[in-house]
Amino acid sequence: MLTDRIICAVTLVLAVVYFYATAQIPSLEIGDPLGPKAFPVLLGIALIIATVLLFIETLKAGAAGRPGLRLRREDRRHLLLIGGTTLWTALYFWTFDSAGYLVSTAVYLFVMMAVFNRGKSIANTLTAMLFALGSYVLFVKVLGVVLPAGILSF
């Protein structure tokens, strides 16, 4: 399967990067015969073994004629939507401190619901605002959890 071969390649690159990073750790072997590198080196070797095992599994599955990685147009649309959600969530987290929990959460939820719960704008707007306000009061004022106030000073 093509997907599994890509996994093998990515994992192999990861193992090489991990080995390189391990080599950069300065060694001070006082009272510890192994130092901070030995265990990571074992892990790197184990990751390569796992990659080889997966590659063997891939070869066997290939012989059995398993389907490859083919994305239909619909799948691509779904992936784009999930990619967009990831970027929107990243932006939400990025503005979390500066805009504050209340504002950023209300805006974030409003857009998310507009996309994933279409056609119910009044319910979506109310839910986004009430949830942001309600959760802020519950967590900050009742449970004492620290959340950023941001542009609103309360």
Add this chain to the structure above:
Amino acid sequence: MDTLGHILHGFDVALMPINLWYTFLGCLMGTIIGILPGIGPAAGIGLLIPITFGMDPTSALIMMAGIYYGAMYGGSTTSILINTPGEASSVMTALDGYQMAKKGRAGAALAVSAIGSFIAGTLGIVALTLLAVPLAAIALKFGPAEYFCLMVFALAAVSSLTGKSAAKGMMSTILGLMLATIGIDLQSGQPRYTMGVPELQDGVGFIVAVVGLFAIGEVFSNLEEHIKGKAEIIRLRGKLWLTREEWGRSIMPIVRGGLIGFFKGVLPGAGATIATMISYTVEKRVSKHPEKFGTGMIEGVAGPEAANNAATCGAMVPLLTLGIPGSGATAVLMGAFIMYGIQPGPLLFEKRPDLVWGLVDSMYIGNIMLLILNLPLIGLFVRILYIPTGILLSLILAISSIGVYSINGNTLELQMALMFGVVGYIFRKIDIPLAPMVLSLVLGGIMEQSFRQAMTISGADPRIFVGSGISITLLILAVVMVMLPVVLPRLRKLKEGPEDLES
């Protein structure tokens, strides 16, 4: 005080009003988490850990455990009513449970899963109570080398039994162990793989990883399912109880499922999931009408549901007595223990018997509470399923942000959680199991410590790992676990006949 005295004192702790309240709260939240799509017990516990900071550790752990077994109870509801198992361990329940619901017997299916869960859960706690003390006594004899071998065995079992491919399970385990090496090395004081980021010096935040992998990643997967199509919710009709005939058919599957579940739960690996599969297969084999399974047989709901809940009690055995969790959710529970500065394991029985037995005894009470919550009040909880999925999933993402931010007040950790979420989403797509990664992230630090301690004792001689009977047995078992997925299909083919093997 002797063991019996400690067990009885545990009831004093569990029956304290404040602990009763937290048991109830845990069971209630667990039931809701079990019903909610996009969030399971692992993510639920992970999200709530920061909120419990400052609480008494016993009360906090009683609540966390309540969420764990409560979610297992609640998980069957979605399987029965919308044919969408919230957890892998509820897949078997959906086979006959959903068919029962379609025939208008949703009430009976929900009732048998609640009663089965209660009976098997209680049996499981009795077995946990009986097994914990002798096992903890054996574990006291373990040195660093034996502990290392035990962790190798646990990780080998989890990686080979979780998911479809043993190699992918192994990859997930090793990646988790690698993540655990990030941060300042406690023995040498050297920073490792921190890339100059100060926030990484304390290592990868455990809650950050759990919330990312299990909550954010799961929500992404669910959002995709949501845009693909909507599952039809079957409305609850009729009495929420069993007929005399249905009860008669259910009792033995419950007992058998309970036994299978408990013993599978004790062993590391996909305990609850495999237990439900074995229970379903056993019920089908002993039934006079195996052909009717999959069309709404109550035995097919009673057995797996009992197995599922007894397995959660079984999984508490290695967690409490050895300090080794055997699944994703118990790994998160262990993370919670460690965050409160408590190391689960045999010494805990000596140092904090009030905590251990208070926790175990609270499970008896929690089981009764869950029966009440899940029988007369299930109609109330089912309403959660009527909340539009698009709203529900968006709210879970916002709650995740609170859970992560409240640990250190750091937005970098929020971005890291999102990265783990993307990894979790991709891993689900490409069939790499997540439980081994979380388990090894929790165990990684202790595992490396045991490894280095053992090597220091032996003067860097690796033969210390085969220096005792316990170590050798555990390593052999680890090899058996790794070989199992390769050998089992071949044995099965051999059994079926040489022609099949050739083909």
